[in-house]
Amino acid sequence: MALNILNDRPGLLFLVIAAFFASNALIAECIGGKIFSLEKVFGFELLNLTLFGHSGLSFSLTCGVLLWPLEFIITDIVNEYYGPRAVKRISYIAVGLIAYAFLMFFITIQIPGADWWIGSKSEEGLPDLQLAFNGVLGQGMWIILGSLVAFLVGQLVDVFVFQQIRKVTG
Numbered sequence: 001m002a003l004n005i006l007n008d009r010p011g012l013l014f015l016v017i018a019a020f021f022a023s024n025a026l027i028a029e030c031i032g033g034k035i036f037s038l039e040k041v042f043g044f045e046l047l048n049l050t051l052f053g054h055s056g057l058s059f060s061l062t063c064g065v066l067l068w069p070l071e072f073i074i075t076d077i078v079n080e081y082y083g084p085r086a087v088k089r090i091s092y093i094a095v096g097l098i099a100y101a102f103l104m105f106f107i108t109i110q111i112p113g114a115d116w117w118i119g120s121k122s123e124e125g126l127p128d129l130q131l132a133f134n135g136v137l138g139q140g141m142w143i144i145l146g147s148l149v150a151f152l153v154g155q156l157v158d159v160f161v162f163q164q165i166r167k168v169t170g
Contacts, residue, residue: 014082018090021074024067025094026101029147032064033140062143071151075158084159091155095148102144105137 005011038059039046049057079087113130126132 010081014078014086017074017078018093021071021078021090022094022097024070024074025151026098028064028067028071029098029101029140029144031067031140032062032143032147033136034063035060036063064143064147072154072158075155076162079159079162084163087155087159091152095152098144098148098151102141102148105141105144109134109138109141 005015037046038061046058048055051057075087075091078090113133118128118130121129121132
């Protein structure tokens with residue numbers, strides 16, 4: 001069976017696309033805790049918008065948004081060549097892997113660090129690595145939970161809309 005997959009070009013291509021799709025989604029979740037200023041990226045002054053009585057607002061985005069457009073392009077490619085069932089399958093696999101990563105991050109944050117490790121970077125300005133580790137991985141935890149739901153709903157809607165457009169346009 002494994003030999004057949006490796007010799008079957010469409011099957012191998014699907015495997016590579018699915019692996020990239022799942023990896024890209026997982027990376028987007030992991031980097032989602034970093035927030036950047038869109039204005040600063042393009043060298044503009046902060047806009048300092050006022051919206052619904054809240055002032056000082058600007059275009060601050062999670063770094064995860066940089067990767068999500070690629071997910072939807074991959075979804076459309078897979079939908080075109082392998083069908084909606086394949087898109088659903090890779091979407092469910094990606095959600096499963098992201099949920100597994102979330103669980104492992106959560107468990108890892110709960111495990112106390114070794115005494116020698118906690119202060120090992122104090123000369124570099126990090127007096128408590130456990131606190132830094134928890135801050136970096138823990139910040140994106142709730143983003144991951146919300147994003148899982150949004151991702152799965154978005155994928156399923158994308159598959160449906162793509163199929164409807166295809167029926168109309170041929």
